[in-house]
Every structure is written in structure tokens, then in C-alpha cells.
Amino acid sequence: MTNSINEVEDADLFFVTGTNTTAQHPLIGSRMINAVERGAKLILVDPREIQLAKFAHLHLRQNIGTDVAVLNGIMNIIIEEDLYDRDFVENRTEGFQELKAVVSRYSPNVVEQISGIRSKDLIEAARMFAAADKAMILYAMGITQHVTGTDNVKSCANLAMLTGNIGRPSTGVNPLRGQNNVQGACDMGALPVVYTGYQKVVDAAIKDKFEDAWGIEGLDDKPGLTITSMMSEAQKGSLKALYIMGENPMMSDPDSTHIELALSNLDLLIVQDIFLSETASLADIVLPAASFAEKSGTYTNTERRVQLSHKAVDPPGQARADWEIVQDICRLCGYPMNYKSPADILDEINRVTPSYAGITLERIEKEFGLQWPCPNQEHPGTAYLHKDQFTKGLGTFLPCEFKPLAEVPDQEYDFILTTGRVYFQYHTGTMTRRISLLEREAPEAVVEINPEDAKRLGIKTNDRVELSSRRGTIRLKAEVTDRVPKKVVFSTFHYIESPVNLLTNPAHDPVAGIPEYKGCAVRIRRCA
Amino acid sequence: MKILDKKHLITVIKNWAERYRVISPVRTSHNETIFDIFDENTFTLDYTKPSMPPKSLYLPQSETIFTVENGEYTPVTSRIKSLLFGIRACDMTAILQSKSFMNGEVADLFYNSHSDNTITVVMACAGPQNDTCFCTTTKSGPYAKKGYDLQFYDVGESFLVAIGSETGTELSNIEGFSDIDDADALNKIQSFQKEAEQSIERIPEFTPAMDRLSNGGIRDEFWERFGNKCIVCGGCTFVCPTCTCFNVADRPTAPGKGDRLRTWDACLYGGFTKEASGHNPRSSQGIRLKRRHEHKLLYYTDRDTHGGLCTCVGCGRCSDYCPVHIGTIEVVKAIAGE
Numbered sequence: 024m025t026n027s028i029n030e031v032e033d034a035d036l037f038f039v040t041g042t043n044t045t046a047q048h049p050l051i052g053s054r055m056i057n058a059v060e061r062g063a064k065l066i067l068v069d070p071r072e073i074q075l076a077k078f079a080h081l082h083l084r085q086n087i088g089t090d091v092a093v094l095n096g097i098m099n100i101i102i103e104e105d106l107y108d109r110d111f112v113e114n115r116t117e118g119f120q121e122l123k124a125v126v127s128r129y130s131p132n133v134v135e136q137i138s139g140i141r142s143k144d145l146i147e148a149a150r151m152f153a154a155a156d157k158a159m160i161l162y163a164m165g166i167t168q169h170v171t172g173t174d175n176v177k178s179c180a181n182l183a184m185l186t187g188n189i190g191r192p193s194t195g196v197n198p199l200r201g202q203n204n205v206q207g208a209c210d211m212g213a214l215p216v217v218y219t220g221y222q223k224v225v226d227a228a229i230k231d232k233f234e235d236a237w238g239i240e241g242l243d244d245k246p247g248l249t250i251t252s253m254m255s256e257a258q259k260g261s262l263k264a265l266y267i268m269g270e271n272p273m274m275s276d277p278d279s280t281h282i283e284l285a286l287s288n289l290d291l292l293i294v295q296d297i298f299l300s301e302t303a304s305l306a307d308i309v310l311p312a313a314s315f316a317e318k319s320g321t322y323t324n325t326e327r328r329v330q331l332s333h334k335a336v337d338p339p340g341q342a343r344a345d346w347e348i349v350q351d352i353c354r355l356c357g358y359p360m361n362y363k364s365p366a367d368i369l370d371e372i373n374r375v376t377p378s379y380a381g382i383t384l385e386r387i388e389k390e391f392g393l394q395w396p397c398p399n400q401e402h403p404g405t406a407y408l409h410k411d412q413f414t415k416g417l418g419t420f421l422p423c424e425f426k427p428l429a430e431v432p433d434q435e436y437d438f439i440l441t442t443g444r445v446y447f448q449y450h451t452g453t454m455t456r457r458i459s460l461l462e463r464e465a466p467e468a469v470v471e472i473n474p475e476d477a478k479r480l481g482i483k484t485n486d487r488v489e490l491s492s493r494r495g496t497i498r499l500k501a502e503v504t505d506r507v508p509k510k511v512v513f514s515t516f517h518y519i520e521s522p523v524n525l526l527t528n529p530a531h532d533p534v535a536g537i538p539e540y541k542g543c544a545v546r547i548r549r550c551a
Numbered sequence: 552m553k554i555l556d557k558k559h560l561i562t563v564i565k566n567w568a569e570r571y572r573v574i575s576p577v578r579t580s581h582n583e584t585i586f587d588i589f590d591e592n593t594f595t596l597d598y599t600k601p602s603m604p605p606k607s608l609y610l611p612q613s614e615t616i617f618t619v620e621n622g623e624y625t626p627v628t629s630r631i632k633s634l635l636f637g638i639r640a641c642d643m644t645a646i647l648q649s650k651s652f653m654n655g656e657v658a659d660l661f662y663n664s665h666s667d668n669t670i671t672v673v674m675a676c677a678g679p680q681n682d683t684c685f686c687t688t689t690k691s692g693p694y695a696k697k698g699y700d701l702q703f704y705d706v707g708e709s710f711l712v713a714i715g716s717e718t719g720t721e722l723s724n725i726e727g728f729s730d731i732d733d734a735d736a737l738n739k740i741q742s743f744q745k746e747a748e749q750s751i752e753r754i755p756e757f758t759p760a761m762d763r764l765s766n767g768g769i770r771d772e773f774w775e776r777f778g779n780k781c782i783v784c785g786g787c788t789f790v791c792p793t794c795t796c797f798n799v800a801d802r803p804t805a806p807g808k809g810d811r812l813r814t815w816d817a818c819l820y821g822g823f824t825k826e827a828s829g830h831n832p833r834s835s836q837g838i839r840l841k842r843r844h845e846h847k848l849l850y851y852t853d854r855d856t857h858g859g860l861c862t863c864v865g866c867g868r869c870s871d872y873c874p875v876h877i878g879t880i881e882v883v884k885a886i887a888g889e
Contacts, residue, residue, distance in 0.1 A: 049782040053874035056780045077779040446783065459800035460814065463822035485829055 025195035026159065026407040027326045027394065032058055034193040036155035038182075040068035040090065041165020041175075041541075045075055046446040048199045048325075051161075064155065066148050068093060069165065070441065071471075071513060072506045081148050084508055087439050087542040088428035089138040091171055094178035095425065096134030097149045098185055099126040106153035108187030115412070116184050118420035125422035137425060153186055157193040163201065164443070168540040172532040174423035184418050190409040200325040202450075203315075207323030210379070210395070211372070215247035220376035220395075236375050239358070249536030250276065251529065257285035264291035268345060269312070273301035274451035274516060277527035277538040278494045295348060300453045301519060312345050313338035320346070320365040321387065323395075327405070329382045330392035428542045429530035432510065436492060436544035438476075439511050440526060448517035456517070468499040468521035471513040472547065477503040480549060487550040490514070492543055495525035498550060512547055516540075552732055552740075553712040555703075559727035560596075560710070564589055564636060566725050571634035571670065574608065576601065589636065596637075596705075600680035600866065604642045604792030605635050609649065609665045610815070616661050616799075617811040624811075628664035634722075637674040637703075640692035641684075641866040645792030646671065647698040647857040648864070652795060661813070662795075670718055673702040677743065678750040683867025683880060688754045691864040693747040698857065704743050711740055754880065756887030761848050761861065763886050771837060773889055777882065778837025780875045785817030787869040787878065788843070793862050796823070818843050844882050 045052035067079035131142030256262035317338035528543035573589035675694035686692025700719035870878025
């Protein structure tokens with residue numbers, strides 16, 4: 024998030040797209056509800072009628088995968104009607120003419136044809152957004168999990184810059200991160216192109232710095248593979264070994280059949296996890312890891328806040344903290360890694376990561392964490408980014424053209440399947456499916472289908488249905504509901520009994536490598 | 552009645568701690584006050600309303616109630632003797648109410664094994680502990696009328712101590728306590744009680760709201776408005792001193808062996824009332840909220856209230872913690888405004 028969670032309470036307008044916030048970030052969702060009850064406006068752009076729809080002043084139900092067109096359309100109206108923030112655009116940005124040239128092709132009528140959103144509603148949304156003093160854009164996987172994920176994010180950023188909604192409290196471009204430490208994992212360089220704090224592996228000076236810090240030579244200066252490319256390379260046989268920690272790609276990656284082939288084609292698969300997940304079951308070596316309560320360390324949450332976590336109980340059996348396992352493996356491989364505690368590791372992070380330099384153990388022990396960037400011991404941390412200038416100076420508009428879903432429905436596969444999560448289960452269910460109360464609440468996969476479609480296909484709520492894509496078939500229970508629009512079905516990927524990612528499309532964003540979980544072509548039948 | 556000089560308090564509690572597990576207010580390293588095992592170094596009298604009621608002493612968040620081995624069930628009951636020092640009157644009333652509730656048609660063996668082994672020392676409130684306290688409305692505070700073993704009144708340099716049971720007599724029969732039974736002490740307590748009662752604001756909408764509810768004057772649409780914003784965290788039930796619903800689950804530990812556990816549950820979860828067919832008689836979040844509030848404000852017997860107005864004891868914690876403001880105070884005011 025460019026901004027902070029508590030700032031949500033004070034926004035004048037929310038532009039919420041691709042996040043089922045009350046279900047997946049309920050404490051952020053509840054702040055939105057409180058703000059709306061206080062008088063803030065809510066524009067919801069989401070194909071599904073999620074809980075927040077009940078509070079939305081405008082709910083735009085776009086055709087799946089048309090986000091760039093919708094955002095361009097809104098920007099076009101704002102520019103056409105001269106509602107944009109001239110001051111901000113002139114002083115803080117560059118590339119406005121390029122943006123204008125692209126978005127001018129997205130008139131309300133054109134956008135209506137692409138997205139299905141009535142031009143009247145689009146115009147109202149644009150005016151409402153432009154009129155707000157403090158507008159917050161919030162999004163999650165509905166924006167990113169597309170082949171155009173990067174374009175979708177750029178377009179959100181364009182809208183924020185065009186209206187001067189960045190660099191102030193209760194504004195900004197706010198991706199809601201899905202896990203307690205996914206922000207921290209990225210910050211620590213668990214990405215193929217960067218070291219900690221997004222320092223690029225291709226930068227020779229950065230390479231030198233890390234070689235010095237670690238007392239080694241010859242760090243690779245070429246970007247590595249994304250997860251999606253690792254799986255393709257494994258299937259081809261050019262990737263020989265994988266060491267997977269705390270991830271369950273057999274359930275969470277698209278086109279599971281391909282994932283299983285890829286993993287079984289490896290010479291060596293090591294999985295480090297707290298439970299024997301579907302992926303760990305395929306491993307040559309399983310390394311049992313300690314859970315959050317069994318180890319100490321820090322987590323970095325969605326608002327860039329680094330928080331301390333203390334060990335409460337001992338790990339069971341042979342399980343150990345991840346850092347201890349990794350350290351031992353490094354030692355066995357001949358590198359003398361010698362951390363004594365997570366504090367030692369944080370100390371190194373402080374030394375090699377400019378944005379974390381001031382986030383020391385001493386300080387986070389005393390306070391409720393610290394938000395990066397925090398470049399020195401005296402720095403109070405940063406509640407919102409890009410205050411007086413962008414990291415690179417001027418913010419560059421990066422206009423994008425609309426591109427359709429990688430797989431659009433046809434006669435054979437005539438529905439779009441979009442996937443997500445339910446409130447009571449978490450991700451691939453490795454943890455939550457072991458909790459009896461959560462299982463009682465959400466015991467099995469359900470596919471949501473619109474009443475009109477259901478009637479035509481003779482499907483009733485609780486019927487068993489068969490859902491197929493070009494990649495596979497699963498069976499699950501139907502729920503007939505207006506929550507989904509016509510010709511769209513929605514389901515979740517929590518359940519091994521009905522593994523939805525057997526169906527999803529591995530086509531992915533060319534930059535980020537994120538797969539298009541939010542839209543693939545399927546057909547649905549009532550089970551005989 | 553007894554009197555205890557404050558400077559003897561630690562010695563007295565240490566004496567009790569030789570016989571009981573004493574749970575008392577303590578200050579954490581993050582400068583919060585919570586109720587935890589007594590520790591001389593962190594013990595504090597500078598505390599307000601603890602964020603959690605003492606419910607988990609009686610009904611742990613999760614506990615094994617049976618072990619099973621080769622088809623043989625063995626009940627697991629607690630024998631730990633605890634002393635709760637410094638609880639508030641609202642929570643004392645809640646303990647009495649829950650005890651009755653858990654001993655309705657069938658006595659709850661496990662609850663009673665905790666409850667029979669727990670001694671209560673109430674710290675009467677001199678005023679509201681924060682702005683959501685409304686025990687004077689629900690007639691469940693600011694001092695306990697019964698149920699306690701001892702009740703402390705803070706009168707400055709010392710505590711005046713009322714004795715509520717034989718155990719209380721024993722507890723106060725140790726060094727540090729002195730007898731005091733003069734009219735002056737009684738007057739002091741009475742004026743403490745009067746001042747405390749006057750300092751806690753009443754909620755005038757409360758009784759009218761109960762009447763509206765019992766007359767059936769509230770339509771389901773009213774509850775759906777709250778249901779629309781409820782995020783189903785269940786937090787209101789977990790912080791509620793009189794919510795005692797639980798779920799039962801089995802956990803295999805080895806072949807032929809296992810534990811039967813019970814864990815806190817919440818009527819606000821859909822699965823709480825879902826039937827095997829998938830049908831749910833409480834089909835929406837609004838209806839579930841309705842049921843919860845009716846249970847607090849309508850469905851109770853005199854046997855269950857122990858002098859309180861209803862089975863809400865006015866602690867205000869649901870209003871303190873609900874992220875979307877669906878606490879009893881907000882609901883009652885909304886009902887009255889309908």
C-alpha cells in the first residue's frame with residue numbers, strides 16, 4: 024500500500040476493485056464500512072455482488088478482464104471534462120500527452136461495448152472520483168491475476184496521478200496483500216530480480232555490496248525465473264531441482280496437471296512446510312518447519328509495517344524455524360552462515376537494506392512496528408509514500424491499451440470461471456482445513472452460478488455439477504445466486520476434493536509472471 | 552467486615568498464592584493490563600476493565616473434555632484451585648448467570664469442575680472504567696450484590712473488605728486483615744456505593760428497547776441493516792462474559808486413541824445452526840444478530856439473571872471491540888429509535 028490502514032477511516036471516496044475486502048481483509052473492509060456510514064463515497068468495480076456492494080454508491084459490474092478499458096474510460100471522461108488535477112499533473116508527473124492520446128480512444132460508448140458498464144454509470148463514476156478530495160484506490164488479486172495484471176496496476180496508478188490522489192493521507196494506490204508476510208517476503212528479495220529492498224540483481228554496485236556483505240564472489244547478475252517459468256522449465260527438463268518453502272503449488276498454481284508433470288520431472292524436490300501438503304507429498308525430501316507461534320522474527324504487513332513476533336510454544340517433533348534449516352543447509356553446502364538468532368538477521372537487513380536501515384530490533388520492541396522506508400535510527404517511518412516527489416522524481420504516466428482475456432469463452436466452453444476465496448478458509452487449506460469449526464462453516468467447494476443460467480441448464484442449489492475447461496474436469500456443489508453475473512461462474516481453490524486450479528489457465532502476465540486465475544473458459548453441466 | 556491496609560496487600564496475595572493459583576491484574580512489558588498469573592513484580596492495582604472477562608477460567612477457549620482409548624471414554628476434569636483477584640462486579644454477575652445456565656437440565660461436569668474450584672475476590676468499581684460501562688442500567692454493578700467470596704472497596708489507604716462466603720471468612724482470617732464493624736465503616740461503604748452508582752450513566756433507551764423487542768415491534772429488515780455490515784468475526788461473543796456456546800470436535804492422537812475437545816463457538820457463524828441437509832433456519836447474518844441480541848435482552852428466566860435486568864451485564868465490551876459498531880449499546884439505541 025502506498026498509504027496506511029488507519030487512513031482508510033478518513034478517506035472521502037473509495038475506488039474498490041478486485042478485492043472482496045470484507046471477506047479477505049475484514050478489518051480494512053470494516054474501516055471502509057465505518058467511513059461510508061460517516062459519509063464517504065464508495066465506487067465498487069467488481070463483477071460479483073460482494074458484501075461491500077450493499078454499501079456502494081455505484082457498483083460497476085464489468086465484464087471480466089476489462090479493467091484497463093474501464094480505467095481508461097474513467098480517465099478519458101476526467102480529462103474531457105477537465106476534472107483532472109492540473110497542478111499535480113504539471114508539477115509532479117510526465118507523459119500526460121501520451122496518456123491523453125491513449126485514453127481518448129476509450130469513449131463511454133466504446134467502454135460500454137467492451138466492459139458492459141453503461142456509459143451513464145461510467146460518467147457518474149468519473150465525476151464522483153474527480154470530485155473527491157481524498158480518494159483511495161484499493162485493489163487485490165482481481166486486478167493482478169490477469170495476463171494484463173501489470174497494465175491493470177499501471178492504469179490504477181495513472182488514475183491516482185491524474186487526480187492528484189497520491190502523496191497525501193487517505194489517498195493512494197493500495198494493493199491489499201493477501202498474506203501476513205507476503206510484503207515482507209518481497210521486501211526480503213524472495214523475487215527473481217532483486218535483493219532486499221528491491222535492489223536490482225543486474226546492478227553491478229548492488230552486486231558488489233552483497234558480495235562484500237556476505238564475503239563471497241560471483242553472485243549471479245542475471246534475473247532468475249518466475250514461478251510460472253520454473254514450472255515450464257522443469258517440465259522441459261532444463262530445471263533440475265526445486266526447494267519449495269511454505270508454498271503449495273500443487274493446489275495454488277494454475278493447470279495442476281502441468282504442475283504435477285513438472286514436479287515429477289525434477290531430479291530433486293525439497294519441500295519445507297509445517298504440514299505435509301499436497302506438494303510435500305510429492306517431495307524427495309520433506310523438511311518440517313516451525314509455525315508462526317513456534318518461532319520468533321518479524322513480519323511486514325500490507326501497510327509496510329515491520330512487526331515483531333515472539334515464540335510462544337516449542338515446535339513439535341523435529342520441526343525447526345525456517346532460518347535454522349536454511350542456515351544448516353548452507354553450512355552443509357560449505358558456506359559458513361553463522362546467525363545466532365533472528366536478531367542477527369535483522370541486524371544484517373538493517374545494514375544492507377536502505378529502506379529498512381532504521382527498523383532495528385530495539386525500536387520495534389518498543390513501538391507498534393515501523394513502516395518502511397525508514398532510512399535511519401531517527402526516522403519515524405513512513406505512513407504514506409511519494410509525499411513531495413516520487414522515488415524517481417516525476418511520476419510517469421504509463422498508458423495501456425485494453426487486451427482481452429487470454430482465453431475467451433466459445434461455443435464449447437461458454438462460461439468464464441473466475442476464482443477467489445471464502446472467508447472461512449485460507450488459501451490451499453493446509454492450515455484452515457484442519458480446524459473443525461472452519462470446516463463446519465465452509466466444508467466443500469461451491470460454484471456460484473446465476474439463476475438464469477442455472478434455470479437453462481436445470482441446475483439447482485446443492486446439485487452436484489461438473490465443471491470442465493480445456494485442462495481438466497472437477498465436480499462440486501452448485502449455489503444458484505445473483506452474486507455472479509450471467510455467463511460467469513465463481514469458485515474457490517481451497518479444496519483438494521475439487522481442485523479448481525486443475526481448470527485455470529497458466530497464461531500469465533509477461534512482466535510479473537502472475538497467472539490469469541481470474542478468468543478462463545469453462546463449461547458447466549449438472550452431474551447425471 | 553474486615554479492613555486491609557494497602558501496604559499488606561502483596562503479602563496477603565502471596566499467602567493466598569501458596570494455596571491457590573492466583574489470577575490478578577498484571578502489567579505486561581507493553582504496558583497493558585491483563586489478568587494473568589499473579590506475579591509480585593508485574594502486579595498492579597492501576598487497571599480498569601480488563602479487555603477479556605474471566606470466562607476462560609470457567610470455560611477455556613479450548614479444552615479436552617474426554618480422552619478415548621479403545622472405545623473407553625475418560626472424562627477430563629480440572630482440579631486446579633484458582634483465586635480470581637480483582638474482578639469487576641459485571642463479570643461477577645456474569646459468572647453467576649453462566650453457572651445457572653450451564654446447570655440447567657443437565658449439570659455441566661466440566662464447567663463445574665472449574666467453577667467449583669474458583670474463588671472470587673471482587674474489586675468494587677468507584678466509577679465507570681471506560682465510556683462503555685453501563686452496569687447501573689443492567690443492575691449488575693458497580694459493586695457485586697452476591698456471589699463473591701470477598702469484595703474489596705478501595706477507600707484510600709486501605710480496603711474495606713466485605714465477606715460473602717465461608718471461604719471468604721477463611722481467606723480473610725490471615726495476617727494483614729483486621730476486624731472492623733463500626734457504623735463508620737458501613738457508612739463509608741454505603742457512600743462509596745452511592746457515589747459509584749451515580750457516576751455511571753444510565754442508558755435511558757435500554758428498557759424501552761427491551762419492551763419493543765418483546766412486543767415483536769422490530770422487523771427483520773432492521774436486523775438486516777446490521778447483518779449487512781457484520782464481518783462475522785464472532786468477537787462480540789468471545790468478549791461477552793455471558794456467552795458460553797461451544798463446539799465439540801474429536802482429535803485422533805494415535806491409532807485407537809483420541810481427544811474430544813470443546814472450543815468456544817459463536818451463534819453468529821452460519822454453521823452454528825446449519826442442519827445436515829444444508830438448510831439453515833437462521834438463514835442470514837441479520838437473523839443471527841437478532842437471535843443473539845434477543846438472547847441477551849429477551850430470553851432469560853429470573854433464575855438466570857441473579858438480580859440483573861437481563862443476561863447482558865453491561866460490561867460494554869461488545870461496543871468496545873466490534874469493528875463495525877454492532878455492540879449492545881448501539882443496537883439498543885437503534886431499536887429504541889426505530
